[in-house]
Amino acid sequence: MQMHSLAFDISHTLAGxxxxxxxMMLYQDRLYSLLNVFALHALVLAMSVAWQAFIQDAPHLYLxxxxxxxxxxxxxxxxLHRIVKRLGIHRDIESAVGIGPTMLAGMGLVxxxxxxxxxxxxxxxxxxxxxxxxxxxxxxxxxxxxxTRRNAVSQVVGFMSxxxxxxxxxxxxxGMPLVVEISVAFSILIAFIVIxxxxxxxxxxxxxxxxxxLDDFRGERR
Amino acid sequence: MNLASFxxxxxxxxxxxxxxxxxxxxPGYRLTARLNVVASLxxxxxxxxxxxIDRPPxxxxxxxxxxxxxxxxxxxxxxxxxxxxxASYIAHELETGRLTPAYLRxxxxxxxxxxxxxxxxxVSNNIGLMWVAVELATLTTVLMVGIYRTHAALEAAWKxxxxxxxxxxxxxxxxxxxxMAARPVVGEGQDGMIWTILIEHAADFDPALLNVAFVFxxxxxGTKVGLAPLHAWLPDAHAEGPTPISxxxxxxxxxxxxxxxxxxxxxxxxxxxxIAPGPLMVTMGLVSVVFAAFMLYRRRDIKRLFAxxxxxxxxxxxxxxxxxxxxxxxxxxxxxxxxxxTKSAIFYAVGxxxxxxxTQRINRIRGLTVTHPxxxxxxxxxxxxxxxxxxxxxxxxxxxxxxxTFARQPLLAIVLVFGILLAFGALMLRLTSVAFGRPRGSTAxxxxxxxxMFAHLALVLGAGIYLPAPLVAWxxxxxxxxx
Numbered sequence: 115m116q117m118h119s120l121a122f123d124i125s126h127t128l129a130g131x132x133x134x135x136x137x138m139m140l141y142q143d144r145l146y147s148l149l150n151v152f153a154l155h156a157l158v159l160a161m162s163v164a165w166q167a168f169i170q171d172a173p174h175l176y177l178x179x180x181x182x183x184x185x186x187x188x189x190x191x192x193x194l195h196r197i198v199k200r201l202g203i204h205r206d207i208e209s210a211v212g213i214g215p216t217m218l219a220g221m222g223l224v225x226x227x228x229x230x231x232x233x234x235x236x237x238x239x240x241x242x243x244x245x246x247x248x249x250x251x252x253x254x255x256x257x258x259x260x261x262t263r264r265n266a267v268s269q270v271v272g273f274m275s276x277x278x279x280x281x282x283x284x285x286x287x288x289g290m291p292l293v294v295e296i297s298v299a300f301s302i303l304i305a306f307i308v309i310x311x312x313x314x315x316x317x318x319x320x321x322x323x324x325x326x327x328l329d330d331f332r333g334e335r336r
Numbered sequence: 337m338n339l340a341s342f343x344x345x346x347x348x349x350x351x352x353x354x355x356x357x358x359x360x361x362x363p364g365y366r367l368t369a370r371l372n373v374v375a376s377l378x379x380x381x382x383x384x385x386x387x388x389i390d391r392p393p394x395x396x397x398x399x400x401x402x403x404x405x406x407x408x409x410x411x412x413x414x415x416x417x418x419x420x421x422x423a424s425y426i427a428h429e430l431e432t433g434r435l436t437p438a439y440l441r442x443x444x445x446x447x448x449x450x451x452x453x454x455x456x457x458x459v460s461n462n463i464g465l466m467w468v469a470v471e472l473a474t475l476t477t478v479l480m481v482g483i484y485r486t487h488a489a490l491e492a493a494w495k496x497x498x499x500x501x502x503x504x505x506x507x508x509x510x511x512x513x514x515x516m517a518a519r520p521v522v523g524e525g526q527d528g529m530i531w532t533i534l535i536e537h538a539a540d541f542d543p544a545l546l547n548v549a550f551v552f553x554x555x556x557x558g559t560k561v562g563l564a565p566l567h568a569w570l571p572d573a574h575a576e577g578p579t580p581i582s583x584x585x586x587x588x589x590x591x592x593x594x595x596x597x598x599x600x601x602x603x604x605x606x607x608x609x610x611i612a613p614g615p616l617m618v619t620m621g622l623v624s625v626v627f628a629a630f631m632l633y634r635r636r637d638i639k640r641l642f643a644x645x646x647x648x649x650x651x652x653x654x655x656x657x658x659x660x661x662x663x664x665x666x667x668x669x670x671x672x673x674x675x676x677x678t679k680s681a682i683f684y685a686v687g688x689x690x691x692x693x694x695t696q697r698i699n700r701i702r703g704l705t706v707t708h709p710x711x712x713x714x715x716x717x718x719x720x721x722x723x724x725x726x727x728x729x730x731x732x733x734x735x736x737x738x739x740x741t742f743a744r745q746p747l748l749a750i751v752l753v754f755g756i757l758l759a760f761g762a763l764m765l766r767l768t769s770v771a772f773g774r775p776r777g778s779t780a781x782x783x784x785x786x787x788x789m790f791a792h793l794a795l796v797l798g799a800g801i802y803l804p805a806p807l808v809a810w811x812x813x814x815x816x817x818x819x
């Protein structure tokens with residue numbers, strides 16, 4: 115019993131740590147520091163997945179943990195660092211919304227996911243339900259990062275943190291098949307995007323808020 | 337090879353993926369464009385064989401039932417006709433230098449990979465595999481939308497990619513939740529993701545978890561169906577990519593996401609205590625119809641005009657499936673088939689027109705029926721069909737949707753009719769200026785392939801006048817399956 119609650123506490127701490135690091139992403143205003151925080155996010159995810167592999171006795175999850183560690187915590191941040199340097203965009207991040215409102219929105223989203231998930235999973239086992247609640251928080255915070263940033267690189271970082279939340283959810287769902295395959299598929303997807311950013315030199319700020327500018331640009335307006 | 341050892345399911349998957357590898361390796365336009373057509377035809381024929389064989393029992397990965405055969409045959413047929421259109425379209429793009437031979441190779445390989453992804457999504461019995469397949473199909477279309485590498489094309493591809501990824505991420509979260517709901521009932525491991533097993537035990541699942549799962553799945557796959565307000569990627573992706581891709585996006589890829597949605601709708605309907613998925617679908621469908629109908633009036637770009645029309649029609653289809661019941665489901669299914677055929681025919685016409693005129697701006701295209709009678713009248717018939725004029729097929733399916741709704745929810749039917757009429761007005765307004773009047777823009781003769789366009793229009797006209805009895809019986813059967 116003692117052992118079980120320790121297992122529970124550790125996975126709880128790691129998943130909660132992911133949510134906190136997602137919050138840290140919200141207020142980074144430089145690309146380099148955002149990338150560093152993301153590397154930390156991926157590191158904690160790798161630890162969390164490895165811990166799940168240990169307590170669930172599911173050796174294939176170690177593979178997912180290794181992918182998270184090597185690919186997301188090391189390769190991608192390093193590659194993005196170099197791209198940022200090469201494209202000369204290591205200045206401030208322009209965020210569409212100020213830090214204060216963003217943090218408040220983030221808190222609202224976390225509260226929402228806690229209320230929602232804890233309520234609907236009332237009779238699932240406690241480990242899985244806490245895990246799922248944290249995972250949804252990470253997913254929603256990742257979405258928030260994506261909508262508050264206009265720079266392609268930081269949108270990708272937001273997407274990757276969102277995806278970390280999905281991996282957390284998938285590993286928390288005990289015995290779920292295809293987890294490794296899905297994490298590999300996601301890694302390929304991300305590699306595609308990073309290569310895409312570099313090859314196509316997407317350095318413009320993609321403004322998802324002001325659609326009228328787009329319409330002008332396309333000659334959609336008379 | 338006798339029929340017994342021939343496995344059409346494997347063929348539908350292996351032909352596209354094999355030819356994708358081949359097309360990536362082969363040089364030259366003539367050879368590869370023809371090979372693309374041949375491969376698409378072979379896939380279509382293999383799909384037709386699905387009707388003939390005894391269905392394989394549902395396995396852990398593959399499922400063949402009445403529902404997905406309809407989707408696969410439609411998918412491979414439009415894939416085949418689009419490959420014919422694509423051959424003549426791409427020849428022109430090579431001449432004008434918008435595409436280089438290296439990109440052409442990439443384009444053909446991606447075309448077949450996309451067909452593979454879509455077919456895999458249709459035949460998969462595993463909700464995880466289905467998710468992976470939808471992701472694959474999305475990724476390939478993202479790459480093709482950005483293929484011209486202009487500023488606008490890259491931006492459209494990026495927007496599509498980001499919104500598509502978010503949609504796909506939400507769908508995965510929903511898939512995980514479905515597994516969580518299934519685990520206490522069917523046990524750990526693979527069984528919890530196999531659709532046929534899930535549907536058997538759906539009644540015992542935790543309804544609260546299933547509800548939340550469906551909301552995520554609906555938002556996730558709904559983004560890819562192009563439902564308002566999650567549609568923002570759709571017009572850009574249609575306008576900036578090559579026109580054959582616009583045709584398959586509207587005609588096929590939206591159907592793939594719709595199919596995924598329908599599978600989960602059936603799952604939810606099998607659980608009596610979970611929320612009914614209908615009202616959610618009806619609401620989003622109606623919002624899409626009315627929103628898109630208003631947006632049609634402001635379009636200045638001909639491909640974006642028809643992209644918004646796709647949003648409107650997907651709205652009608654989702655609305656019909658949301659209403660449920662044998663008649664509305666039948667109408668939704670028929671409308672989906674008619675929309676795929678008509679919209680891809682319109683894009684075939686629009687592709688050649690914008691190549692001739694060198695622009696997609698509506699006010700620079702005038703008097704097409706005078707200068708290019710075949711293309712012009714083809715477009716007129718296509719737009720008349722998509723706007724819902726009798727005796728074409730869409731009139732019949734829209735009529736069925738509206739009448740079945742009037743019998744049950746007159747208020748909803750009024751809103752629906754309002755949206756349809758609004759869209760009708762916008763389309764007619766634009767059609768008269770594009771098709772008639774004093775010609776404007778280049779009058780160069782077209783090296784167009786008319787066969788795919790007129791084949792589709794003939795099918796739509798034929799379906800509007802007479803639906804063969806076996807087809808009706810088949811659709812009625814599927815409509816029952818959809819509940």
